Amino acid sequence: MSDEINARYSIGIDLGTTHCVLSYLDQIKATEDTNTEVEVSVLSIPQLTQPGVVDENKQLPSLIYRAHESELNPSELTLPWRTESEVLTGTIARQLGSKTPIRLVSSAKSWLCHGGIDRHEAFLPMGSPEEVTKISPLNATVEYLSHLRQAWDHKFPDDVLSEQEVTITIPASFDPAARELTAEAASQLNLKHLTLLEEPQAAVYNWIKACGDNWREQVSLGDIILVVDIGGGTCDLSLIAVSEDEGNLTLNRVAVGDHILLGGDNMDLALAYRVKAKLAAEGKDLQPWQVQAIVQACRDAKEQLLLENDIDEVAIAIPSRGSKLLGGTLRTSLTREEVNETLVEGFFPHVKIDEHPIAARRSALSQKGLPYAQDPAISRHLAAFLSKQVDAANDTLNNATLDNTTTRYEAESFIKPSAILFNGGVLKSPILAERMLSIINHWLENANTNKARLLSDSDLDLGVAIGASYFGHIKQGKGVRIRGGLASTYYVGIESAMPAIPGMEPPIEALCIAPFGMEEGSEAKASETEFGLVVGEPVHFRFFGSNTRRHDEAGIQLDHWQDGELDELPELQVTLPTEGRRAGEVVAVHLVAKVSEIGTLKLEAIAANNTDKSKDAERWQIELDVRDS
C-alpha cells in the first residue's frame, strides 16, 4: 500500500434498491490539510422531475421508465448533458410510473441477487405487455450508474468519474454472482479504480469518519458490533468484532446475514392496506390509483407519527384525479395507535431469541417473482441471525482474549453484541430505533449479559455513500480498515459414487473450493479433485455457500452437513472452447478460486494434465451467473 494518490477524488456510490447516492472526497485537499476533518460532500444529481423540468436532488430514485413513443415530446427530455434519451431514470420515472406502472422498472437490485433467473435477460418491467421495451437487471444497474457518471462528468469535466477512485456499495448478503454482476455493470463505465464494499461496513466507516480518532474510545477489545441496516427494500445484518493486533484495535467483519427482502417500502404498504381496510369497512371501495396515493400519503404520515411528539392522528386526504377537487376528495386518518400496531408490533415485535422466521421453503415451481421475506417481523430475522452466528467471533476474539475462553465455550444460544450501529432510512425514526434496541437488550438481559450500547451515527440516509468515499480514501493506508474477506465458504456439489436407487436423488457431496475469510487478491490452493469437462458443451456445477462453517479448507469434501448449514446458490457453468481440441473430448481440470482486488469471487478451471511444462496450465473462467438457463 502506498501513500500515493492515484486519483483526485474518492467517490462512494450507494447503489440502493430504492435510491442511489453519490458522495465524494477531495483527496488532494485531505492530504494537504491533515489537521482538519476530512470533508465528504454529496453530489446533487440533476434529474428530470417532470417532462421538460430538471431539478437537482441528493438522491436518484433507482427507477427506470420505458416511455411510449407518443407519450413524451423528445425536446422535453433534455438533461444538462444530453438532449434526448430513451431511458428515463430518477424522479420522472417515479412520477410517470405511479400512473403507468406497466412501464416502470423497479427493484432491479433485488433481481440482481435473484438466482432463479437469468440476470442478463431483458425481462423488466416484469409482466408488462409485449411492446414495452424490456431491460435486464444488469442493464438497469448500468443505467443508474451511467446517470451518476454523466452527472459527475458534467460537474467535474476535468476529473471524469472513470479516472477517480470509485467504491460501490453492495449488500453484505449479495452472493458471488450478484457481486460479479455489479462489477460487470460498473465495468461498462470503464472505471479505472473500482472496489466493492459491503453496505454495513460502509456504515461503520461512516461512523469512524464521524468519530474521527475518538472511535477507539467508543469501542474496546472484545466488543462485538452489530450493524443493522434497514433500507427501503432490504434488511442487511453484519457483525464486526473488535480485536487487537500489535497493540492496535482492529475491526473484523465476522458474519453477514441472509438476503432479506424486507424494508421501508413494506412498511408503507402495510399501512396503506390498513387504511384501505378501514375505508372498505366504511363502505368505500378504492381504485388502484387511490391505493397508490394512500401509500404515498402513509409514507408522509408515518414520518410524523414515528417521531416522539404528541401528534396522535394525521389526516390523510386523497384528492380526486379530475379537476374537481371538492366533493371527490377521500378523507381518512392514520392514528398513532394504528402505526404502532402495524409497524412497531408488526415489524418489530418483542420475540424470544429462539423465535425465528417460519422458513417456508420455496419450491422450484414457485412463481417467477422476487423472493420477498414471508415473515415481516424483523426481530425474528435478527434473532435467527444472532442464533445462527453464535460462534462467529470465537476465532477472532479467542486469539485476543485467551483468558475468556472458558466462559466463551459455555453452551450459548446466540452471539451477544455489545454495541449496535443503525443505518438506513427506517431507523431514522426514534421510536423504531428505540424498539429495535430494546428488543436486543431484552435478549441480552435474559442471558445475563450487559446491555448493548448504541453507537451514534450521523446521517442514516446518506451514511453508506459517505462511508464508501471515506473508505476509498483511507484504504490507501491512511486509517483503520475492516478486515473482511469472503463472508461465506463456497462449495461445489459432487454426486457421490453409489448405486442408483430408483426414485431417489443420488446423495451429493460438497467440495470446498473457497474458504471463509479469503482476502482480496488471494487465491485458494487448487483441490486435488479432478473434474472431467466435455469440450464445446456447457458443463454445470451445483454451487453452495455457507456463512457458518468457518473452518473448512479448500479441498475438503463434506459428505454430510446439518440442515441449514449450506445454502444452494445458482449453479455454475463452464464451457471449454473447442479451439485446439476435438468437440466431445473430456479434459480433466481442477477448480481454483480467487478473490479479485475489486472484491469479487472468480472461479477457474485449470487443466490438470499440463503436457507442455514450459507454459502455464490452461485456465477457463467459470460463469457464476448462468445465462439462458
Add this chain to the structure above:
Amino acid sequence: MNIDLSSMPTSIDIIHLILASLTLILFILLIKKPKQALSNSTETATSASNMDKAPVIEKTPTVERVVVKQPPQLKEASPDAALQLLTLLQQDARFIDFVKEDLSTYSDADIGAAARVVHEGSKKTLDTYFTLEAVRNEEEETRVSLPEGFNASEVRLTGNVVGEAPFNGTLIHKGWKVSQTKLPKIAEGHDTSIVAPAEVEL
C-alpha cells in the same frame, strides 16, 4: 359692413402689438424655464443613484442628454418563472383546481378535506424550492426599535408615521424573506403555459 377675414392686416393695431409682445415674453420664459426644471431633476437623480449604485451623473452640459435617456425603469417579470411556480403548486397542491372551484355549494368538511391537500402540497413546494425566513426575529406584538438608516424595503412603517429615527413601534407582522430560491431548470422546448396537462387514461 363687409369684412374679409382672410386678408392680412395692413396695419399693426394695439391689440396685435400686445399679442406679439406677449408671445415674445412667453417664448423667453419657455426657454428659461426648462433649464431650471432640468437642473432640479438632476439633483434628485443623483441622490437616487446613490441608493441604486447607478453610475454617478455629472452636472455638465451632458446632463440634458443623460436624463432624457433614463425614463423610470420597470422590470418585466418573466412569465416562465411564474408559470413554473403555478405548475408546481398545481402539481403538488392542486392549487388551481382548488381556487377554480365554487366553494358555495360545499360543506366545510368537504372544503376542509380539500384544504389539507392544498396546504400539505403548498408547504412541500415552498419548503422544496424556497428557503423562507422571518425578516424580524422578535415576537410579534412586542416593541421594536428601528435605528436610523433601517432598510425601508424590509420594514414598512405604518400608523402614526412622524418624527425621526430611531422609530419605536409594535411589530405587527414579522415579515418573510426568501433567502434562497432553487427552482428547477426548464428545457428549451418546454411549454410553460401548460400548467397541468390533460390526462387521458387508456
